[in-house]
Amino acid sequence: MIILDRQNGLFTLQTRNSTYQIKIGAHGVLLHSYYGPRVDGEDLSRLIRSADRGASVYPNDNGPDRTFSLDMLPQEYSSCGVSDFRLPSIEFEMPSGSRSADLRYTGFEVRRGKYAIQGLPAFWAADEAEADTLVLFMEDKTAQAAVELYYGVFEDCDLITRAVRVVNRGAETLRLCRCASLCLDFSHSDLDMITFNGRHLMERCPDRGPLRPGVQGVGSIRGTSSHQHNPFVVLCDPEANEDYGTAYGAVLVYSGSFEALAERNQFELSRLVMGINPYQFGWNLGPGEAFDAPEAALVCSPCGFGQMSRQFHKAIREHLIRDPYQGARRPILINNWEATTFNFNAEKLLSIAKEAAPLGLELFVMDDGWFGQRNDDNAGLGDWYVNTDKLPGGLEALVPQIQALGMKFGIWVEPEMVNEDSGLYREHPDWVLQVPGRAPCRGRGQLVLDFSRKDVRDHVYGQLRAMLSSADISYVKWDMNRSLSDVYSAALPRERQGEVFHRYVLGVYEMLEQMRSDFPGLFIEGCCGGGGRFDAGMLYYTPQIWCSDNTDAIDRLRIQYGTSFCYPPDAMGAHVSAVPNGSTGRTVPMETRGVVAMSGTFGYEMDLGETTQDEKNVIKEQVAQYKRCWELVQKGDYYRLTDPFRNPLFNAWEHVTPDRRCALVSVVTGTTYAAPAYMTLRLKGLDPALKYRVNGQDVYSGALLMSAGFPLPQPQDDYLAFQLLLEAE
Ligand code: DGJ
Numbered sequence: 001m002i003i004l005d006r007q008n009g010l011f012t013l014q015t016r017n018s019t020y021q022i023k024i025g026a027h028g029v030l031l032h033s034y035y036g037p038r039v040d041g042e043d044l045s046r047l048i049r050s051a052d053r054g055a056s057v058y059p060n061d062n063g064p065d066r067t068f069s070l071d072m073l074p075q076e077y078s079s080c081g082v083s084d085f086r087l088p089s090i091e092f093e094m095p096s097g098s099r100s101a102d103l104r105y106t107g108f109e110v111r112r113g114k115y116a117i118q119g120l121p122a123f124w125a126a127d128e129a130e131a132d133t134l135v136l137f138m139e140d141k142t143a144q145a146a147v148e149l150y151y152g153v154f155e156d157c158d159l160i161t162r163a164v165r166v167v168n169r170g171a172e173t174l175r176l177c178r179c180a181s182l183c184l185d186f187s188h189s190d191l192d193m194i195t196f197n198g199r200h201l202m203e204r205c206p207d208r209g210p211l212r213p214g215v216q217g218v219g220s221i222r223g224t225s226s227h228q229h230n231p232f233v234v235l236c237d238p239e240a241n242e243d244y245g246t247a248y249g250a251v252l253v254y255s256g257s258f259e260a261l262a263e264r265n266q267f268e269l270s271r272l273v274m275g276i277n278p279y280q281f282g283w284n285l286g287p288g289e290a291f292d293a294p295e296a297a298l299v300c301s302p303c304g305f306g307q308m309s310r311q312f313h314k315a316i317r318e319h320l321i322r323d324p325y326q327g328a329r330r331p332i333l334i335n336n337w338e339a340t341t342f343n344f345n346a347e348k349l350l351s352i353a354k355e356a357a358p359l360g361l362e363l364f365v366m367d368d369g370w371f372g373q374r375n376d377d378n379a380g381l382g383d384w385y386v387n388t389d390k391l392p393g394g395l396e397a398l399v400p401q402i403q404a405l406g407m408k409f410g411i412w413v414e415p416e417m418v419n420e421d422s423g424l425y426r427e428h429p430d431w432v433l434q435v436p437g438r439a440p441c442r443g444r445g446q447l448v449l450d451f452s453r454k455d456v457r458d459h460v461y462g463q464l465r466a467m468l469s470s471a472d473i474s475y476v477k478w479d480m481n482r483s484l485s486d487v488y489s490a491a492l493p494r495e496r497q498g499e500v501f502h503r504y505v506l507g508v509y510e511m512l513e514q515m516r517s518d519f520p521g522l523f524i525e526g527c528c529g530g531g532g533r534f535d536a537g538m539l540y541y542t543p544q545i546w547c548s549d550n551t552d553a554i555d556r557l558r559i560q561y562g563t564s565f566c567y568p569p570d571a572m573g574a575h576v577s578a579v580p581n582g583s584t585g586r587t588v589p590m591e592t593r594g595v596v597a598m599s600g601t602f603g604y605e606m607d608l609g610e611t612t613q614d615e616k617n618v619i620k621e622q623v624a625q626y627k628r629c630w631e632l633v634q635k636g637d638y639y640r641l642t643d644p645f646r647n648p649l650f651n652a653w654e655h656v657t658p659d660r661r662c663a664l665v666s667v668v669t670g671t672t673y674a675a676p677a678y679m680t681l682r683l684k685g686l687d688p689a690l691k692y693r694v695n696g697q698d699v700y701s702g703a704l705l706m707s708a709g710f711p712l713p714q715p716q717d718d719y720l721a722f723q724l725l726l727e728a729e
Contacts, residue, residue, distance in 0.1 A: 223484025282498025410475025443482030574600025
């Protein structure tokens with residue numbers, strides 16, 4: 001709901017559990033009154049204080065009044081170089097050469113439904129009742145620029161989206177040097193910041209610390225959202241935990257280089273700014289042209305991280321993901337990568353598929369190595385035609401044979417990349433990102449195609465379209481295996497080189513959208529050397545993303561835990577793979593690997609020809625269990641019951657149906673030791689008044705399971721797992 005108070009110049013955005021308020025301040029400066037747990041019918045601008053302090057500087061139109069310094073006032077979208085010395089949100093390079101921005105309010109508009117952003121991913125509403133839009137218009141008279149701030153209000157999900165459009169109203173080119181998607185000021189600074197960090201094979205590990213004086217934060221300059229830092233951050237009360245305290249989550253709906261910075265200032269005010277990373281960024285706006293910053297989205301939970309995550313999950317499932325399996329179960333897949341890497345032929349693939357089909361696996365995914373001269377990672381990328389030495393008769397022959405086994409067929413691609421040893425590169429060596437006069441850096445033996453160029457994209461997409469049209473293909477795994485370097489486009493003039501990073505991302509989005517519209521039933525899974533581009537931008541096109549190249553079930557507990565703070569389990573690609581695990585050398589029981597994988601999008605990635613009959617029986621049971629429980633995982637509310645970074649004894653999590661009548665609890669124990677501690681697990685999210693039958697046997701009340709808990713059996717070995725299926729009587 002959007003509430004207008006014209007008399008006091010207030011805009012209040014109300015969701016089920018949160019309130020966001022903006023105030024039109026003196027001289028048209030837009031001030032931020034409040035964001036936090038819901039407060040009804042109040043003028044919250046009383047929180048805004050100002051004084052002549054700290055050697056303040058103040059706008060010229062303030063006259064002799066020295067108390068109105070932007071530096072001390074909570075801003076809605078901070079300007080640059082005009083008396084606010086904290087993090088700027090926007091910066092113009094004007095024809096004069098000045099780099100600054102001074103924004104003043106000029107008007108507003110309220111619209112039913114949710115705004116969209118041309119060419120960029122964004123949360124969407126199916127109809128006008130699901131969301132409302134507020135647009136605040138601002139201008140910088142000197143720069144002759146109009147800035148529009150967009151707010152989408154999804155009441156039910158406690159989600160507030162933000163977007164920014166800049167229009168050049170002048171007669172000369174205006175260069176945008178910085179354009180954040182989100183600025184969020186707080187009138188206090190006793191906040192902790194949580195960021196989600198890591199590396200290839202260990203993504204999105206939470207790191208929490210108090211907000212310290214000055215600027216701190218995370219970002220990426222890799223051209224992808226990155227394995228190293230995720231474009232999702234949390235600010236929270238210092239005492240906040242899973243169930244208690246105010247927690248603010250902010251996610252950027254973007255897949256390229258980003259920055260998320262928080263600042264605590266001299267007067268204990270704080271600010272979060274999030275958006276495209278200004279590193280090597282500069283966008284030229286010709287007269288009348290507009291620039292759209294990517295969307296950011298906020299959830300405020302008054303009762304801890306658990307509810308914050310569940311609201312993000314709901315919003316992502318219902319208002320971001322566009323899933324061809326909407327409402328239906330996604331197929332259980334078998335992928336050949338860890339079994340074969342590049343060394344396979346049709347016979348080998350069919351042998352894996354023949355083992356998989358009777359076990360109940362439903363989608364066969366042929367990974368890297370099927371095209372061009374791709375026998376290792378030094379050749380072939382860019383040549384998206386079948387290697388008929390490996391697959392005689394091509395996809396036209398292979399796919400029907402897979403389908404005859406009762407399985408669907410999926411395929412791996414890496415459209416953004418090229419190997420120098422490829423037909424594409426030999427023909428078009430100038431199509432890669434490279435600095436004139438300097439040989440480009442290689443990553444995994446490959447170069448990056450200049451996806452800011454339409455001719456390059458058209459050529460690659462032409463090949464992909466022909467391939468996808470040649471057989472009945474249900475699924476594509478869209479991979480991307482290196483960071484961007486040498487970011488320079490031969491197709492753009494000198495003054496536009498600052499646009500290449502962002503144009504590249506727009507190019508990726510455009511091709512994904514094209515693929516989705518040309519092949520409407522096609523399911524696309526995102527991937528970036530595992531989870532290097534696991535972000536809300538990609539989820540708009542690819543409803544699931546390969547969570548990590550690390551398939552070790554114990555490491556996955558941590559990766560999937562961290563990922564779950566923002567992203568729902570049904571977005572996390574998770575597979576059972578062979579042991580000892582290729583990344584860690586660890587051996588974990590098949591049952592445990594299954595329990596961990598079925599908490600994401602369930603699949604297998606191993607040579608089933610090498611599994612024993614006992615293991616095959618376990619796989620059959622896992623498939624049956626997943627078919628019983630998939631709705632809980634794909635649609636249920638998710639509860640983290642333990643923190644795998646802290647609890648060495650066991651880890652547990654829970655999926656609960658929204659009506660609280662059914663729940664799936666998964667537990668994985670740690671390493672065993674003598675004279676062990678007793679372990680009790682208290683559940684969450686149940687109805688205390690209901691009676692639940694556990695695994696078809698004993699019946700307990702929800703109150704007992706949540707308050708007293710469930711005694712866990714004593715593990716007799718390392719890394720054991722079990723699941724409790726709770727069904728209300
Ligand atoms: C990286 C992916 O994350 C893997 O799953 C696999 O597809 C390889 N690339 C193939 O090159």
